[in-house]
Amino acid sequence: MTLIRAKLLAAGIILAIAVGYLGLTGVSSGWVYFVDVDKYLADPQYKHQRVRIHGTVAAEGFEVSSAGLTANFRLAGNGGAVPVCYRGNIPDLFGVEKSVVVEGRADANGVFQADVLMTKCASKYEPGSPHEEKQP
Amino acid sequence: MTEIIGNLSLGLAVLLAAGAFVGALAAGKFESPQLLRLTRRLIGGVAALLTAASGALIAALLNNEFSNAYVASYTERALPFGYKLAAFWAGQEGSLLLWAWLLAVMAVIFAIVRRRDTGLFAAGALAPVAAILLFFSMLMLFAANPFRPAEVVPADGHGLNPMLQDPAMIAHPPMLFLGYAGYAFPFALMIGALVAGRKDNDWLAALRPWAIVSWLFLSIGILLGAQWAYVELGWGGYWAWDPVENASLLPWLTGTALLHSIMVQQHRGMFRKWNAFLIAVTFVLCVFGSYLTRSGVIQSVHAFGQSIIGTFFLAFLAVLAIVSAAVIAWRWPLLKPDRGLEGLVGREGFFLATNVLLLGMTLITLIGTIFPIISRVIASQEVTVGPPFYNKVVAPLGLLLVGLMAVGPLLSYGADAAKKLAKSIVIPAILAGLVVTGLWVWQGVHNGWALLAGAIATLGIAAVLIDLFKGLRRRVSETGEKPAVALVKLIDSTHRRYGGQTVHIGILMIALGVIGSSLFAVSDTPQLRPGESATVGGQKITFVKLDEKRFANYTAVEAEVILTTPAGKTSTLRPQRRFYDKSEQPNSEVAIESQLRRDVYVNLAGWEGGGAVTAIQVIVNPLVSLLWTGGLVLSIGGVFCLLPRFFRDATPAVARVEIKPVEIGRKRAVASVSHSF
Numbered sequence: 034m035t036l037i038r039a040k041l042l043a044a045g046i047i048l049a050i051a052v053g054y055l056g057l058t059g060v061s062s063g064w065v066y067f068v069d070v071d072k073y074l075a076d077p078q079y080k081h082q083r084v085r086i087h088g089t090v091a092a093e094g095f096e097v098s099s100a101g102l103t104a105n106f107r108l109a110g111n112g113g114a115v116p117v118c119y120r121g122n123i124p125d126l127f128g129v130e131k132s133v134v135v136e137g138r139a140d141a142n143g144v145f146q147a148d149v150l151m152t153k154c155a156s157k158y159e160p161g162s163p164h165e166e167k168q169p
Numbered sequence: 170m171t172e173i174i175g176n177l178s179l180g181l182a183v184l185l186a187a188g189a190f191v192g193a194l195a196a197g198k199f200e201s202p203q204l205l206r207l208t209r210r211l212i213g214g215v216a217a218l219l220t221a222a223s224g225a226l227i228a229a230l231l232n233n234e235f236s237n238a239y240v241a242s243y244t245e246r247a248l249p250f251g252y253k254l255a256a257f258w259a260g261q262e263g264s265l266l267l268w269a270w271l272l273a274v275m276a277v278i279f280a281i282v283r284r285r286d287t288g289l290f291a292a293g294a295l296a297p298v299a300a301i302l303l304f305f306s307m308l309m310l311f312a313a314n315p316f317r318p319a320e321v322v323p324a325d326g327h328g329l330n331p332m333l334q335d336p337a338m339i340a341h342p343p344m345l346f347l348g349y350a351g352y353a354f355p356f357a358l359m360i361g362a363l364v365a366g367r368k369d370n371d372w373l374a375a376l377r378p379w380a381i382v383s384w385l386f387l388s389i390g391i392l393l394g395a396q397w398a399y400v401e402l403g404w405g406g407y408w409a410w411d412p413v414e415n416a417s418l419l420p421w422l423t424g425t426a427l428l429h430s431i432m433v434q435q436h437r438g439m440f441r442k443w444n445a446f447l448i449a450v451t452f453v454l455c456v457f458g459s460y461l462t463r464s465g466v467i468q469s470v471h472a473f474g475q476s477i478i479g480t481f482f483l484a485f486l487a488v489l490a491i492v493s494a495a496v497i498a499w500r501w502p503l504l505k506p507d508r509g510l511e512g513l514v515g516r517e518g519f520f521l522a523t524n525v526l527l528l529g530m531t532l533i534t535l536i537g538t539i540f541p542i543i544s545r546v547i548a549s550q551e552v553t554v555g556p557p558f559y560n561k562v563v564a565p566l567g568l569l570l571v572g573l574m575a576v577g578p579l580l581s582y583g584a585d586a587a588k589k590l591a592k593s594i595v596i597p598a599i600l601a602g603l604v605v606t607g608l609w610v611w612q613g614v615h616n617g618w619a620l621l622a623g624a625i626a627t628l629g630i631a632a633v634l635i636d637l638f639k640g641l642r643r644r645v646s647e648t649g650e651k652p653a654v655a656l657v658k659l660i661d662s663t664h665r666r667y668g669g670q671t672v673h674i675g676i677l678m679i680a681l682g683v684i685g686s687s688l689f690a691v692s693d694t695p696q697l698r699p700g701e702s703a704t705v706g707g708q709k710i711t712f713v714k715l716d717e718k719r720f721a722n723y724t725a726v727e728a729e730v731i732l733t734t735p736a737g738k739t740s741t742l743r744p745q746r747r748f749y750d751k752s753e754q755p756n757s758e759v760a761i762e763s764q765l766r767r768d769v770y771v772n773l774a775g776w777e778g779g780g781a782v783t784a785i786q787v788i789v790n791p792l793v794s795l796l797w798t799g800g801l802v803l804s805i806g807g808v809f810c811l812l813p814r815f816f817r818d819a820t821p822a823v824a825r826v827e828i829k830p831v832e833i834g835r836k837r838a839v840a841s842v843s844h845s846f
Contacts, residue, residue: 055562063558067551
């Protein structure tokens with residue numbers, strides 16, 4: 034009986050270590066800061082890593098090529114704005130004055146190169162299902 | 170009129186549910202059968218009233234009563250009938266009414282099925298049911314009333330969100346809510362059994378069908394949600410580890426663990442504490458899922474929707490957790506196991522391992538889902554962990570779990586299980602080796618994960634077939650029946666076992682579908698002029714033209730695309746971009762050519778110059794169809810588990826041995842067949 038307990042304990046510990054290890058590597062590979070435009074502009078550390086930024090699409094400089102699958106726009110916060118270049122499918126809900134989330138990193142010229150663009154949907158739709166247009 | 174009926178019904182439902190709760194408590198205190206009967210009738214009354222409220226909302230939706238704020242927000246005159254009906258659960262208030270109504274209907278079934286229960290057990294089970302009904306009725310009356318009058322009565326409604334105008338979306342929420350609501354009853358039975366101090370395991374037999382039905386609805390609901398995401402969101406995937414998706418996965422994981430570990434308690438009298446914990450956690454997670462999707466606490470993009478509903482749910486969650494913990498702690502001595510673990514390789518050990526894995530996956534998914542909250546609290550800095558986190562952590566655990574599941578049918582209870590396994594695994598292992606070799610040599614599959622999945626699937630299917638064959642041979646030699654008759658009667662005699670194995674095959678199919686589509690999908694977005702072609706993943710796509718078409722409540726821009734398969738077969742696909750009258754936003758409608766081996770998924774990504782240049786997103790997605798067919802197999806297996814026996818035969822021992830496996834001794838051969846799996 035005690036042998037079984039010892040074996041069980043050993044198996045449990047091995048499993049716990051494995052899950053813990055997986056969890057840690059998983060967290061570090063999936064770790065992305067989520068900030069708004071103002072916070073992004075305020076802290077230079079965000080310019081050197083992959084981040085997720087939340088802001089509003091400004092009307093000025095808004096340029097979308099739906100066939101070309103690119104969107105160049107300025108993501109505005111309360112103070113400043115970040116120039117964004119997004120490549121990929123343009124979500125249906127994307128447009129000027131829309132509240133969006135982009136994920137990617139800044140290039141050498143300070144342009145935020147995004148490969149994820151998520152749009153907030155019309156606010157009358159509330160619960161029940163994923164709200165966002167997603168990119169893989 | 171419908172507003173009066175609705176509000177009146179909700180108000181009376183609150184009173185009756187409160188009455189039922191007090192009645193149940195009093196029935197427990199005074200051990201009064203009359204009070205129990207009264208409680209059951211009051212629950213029936215709540216169900217009748219919520220049915221009336223639901224009827225009133227449906228009538229208002231179908232009759233375009235825009236004086237009702239909910240109707241004005243979620244429907245419009247031109248909306249097709251089916252979607253008008255689905256608008257019932259398109260918004261917060263309506264979906265809560267649906268939850269509550271389904272719960273009430275199931276509560277009536279519960280009260281009828283369990284009408285012979287007496288004393289503290291019955292009272293202890295009815296009290297939580299009444300309390301949950303009371304919570305939902307109050308929630309609607311005070312925080313999310315679907316019968317609020319509109320401030321200004323519009324000439325036409327705002328219309329249903331285009332993303333919800335999809336057949337899978339009509340069925341997805343009710344299925345999910347049936348699953349969520351269903352787990353209230355295992356919870357209620359456990360509270361009843363613990364309060365009554367029951368030491369036996371018979372109440373688990375009463376719990377089992379509820380656990381299976383809820384699990385089945387939850388599974389179907391999740392798969393329909395995945396299907397909806399696949400056809401409606403237009404990115405070619407079906408699962409994005411979105412908080413809302415995760416919220417439905419969490420109770421599914423613990424519910425799956427529960428289905429297996431109650432068997433160990435039934436057969437071996439073990440895992441009692443664990444089961445009590447799982448039952449409570451599963452229901453709490455169902456409510457937590459509703460909280461997460463409704464409170465706006467996680468969806469950081471969605472700053473709106475911070476309503477008091479979240480507070481209601483949070484309070485309810487706290488009450489549920491505290492009550493469950495208190496009752497389990499109070500009855501802790503009652504939950505001692507009958508025996509210790511005899512080996513790690515037998516069924517008990519494997520069930521333990523699967524349980525630990527499922528719980529580990531639950532924990533990791535939960536942590537990932539609420540990571541933004543955790544990081545906000547701990548580091549006052551919001552951090553999200555995206556799909557890479559889940560894919561790295563949950564996926565390997567999932568594959569390991571599926572591996573254990575595949576070996577399942579080869580396992581037996583008791584100390585000599587390891588020896589038996591070593592003998593019986595030989596043939597399935599050889600077959601798995603052959604399949605892996607075949608995949609490597611003839612299919613050119615060199616990806617380790619894919620090969621492993623192929624091996625596991627082969628092992629699993631072989632194990633099920635060998636198990637069936639062994640049972641059949643035994644039955645033929647014992648009864649002298651013809652093989653065909655013996656096969657039917659064998660399967661009939663143990664629905665649970667073969668139903669369960671059918672579910673496992675469904676899960677294996679889904680696992681293959683997930684692995685195939687996530688490892689081998691090929692995606693490209695060629696920009697084509699009319700008449701031009703591009704080849705993606707061996708599939709040739711020719712863009713013909715762009716058209717504009719008018720439908721009931723939207724105008725569609727439609728691309729005509731000809732797909733030519735490597736075999737030379739052609740078909741026409743028509744992906745659309747729809748512009749709904751009542752929505753500022755266009756909505757993509759993908760076109761899919763589905764085959765067993767692969768889907769070709771075509772999305773109209775964009776165009777310029779009225780179709781002079783058109784971007785067509787093409788995704789060649791291998792094995793996706795296995796997800797849906799696997800779901801079908803899983804459902805059939807689940808329903809089969811619940812069916813009663815069709816034939817009675819001359820060996821009733823089989824059915825009876827099952828309940829008291831302790832006595833079987835030399836009859837082990839027969840008993841092992843009857844142990845459901």
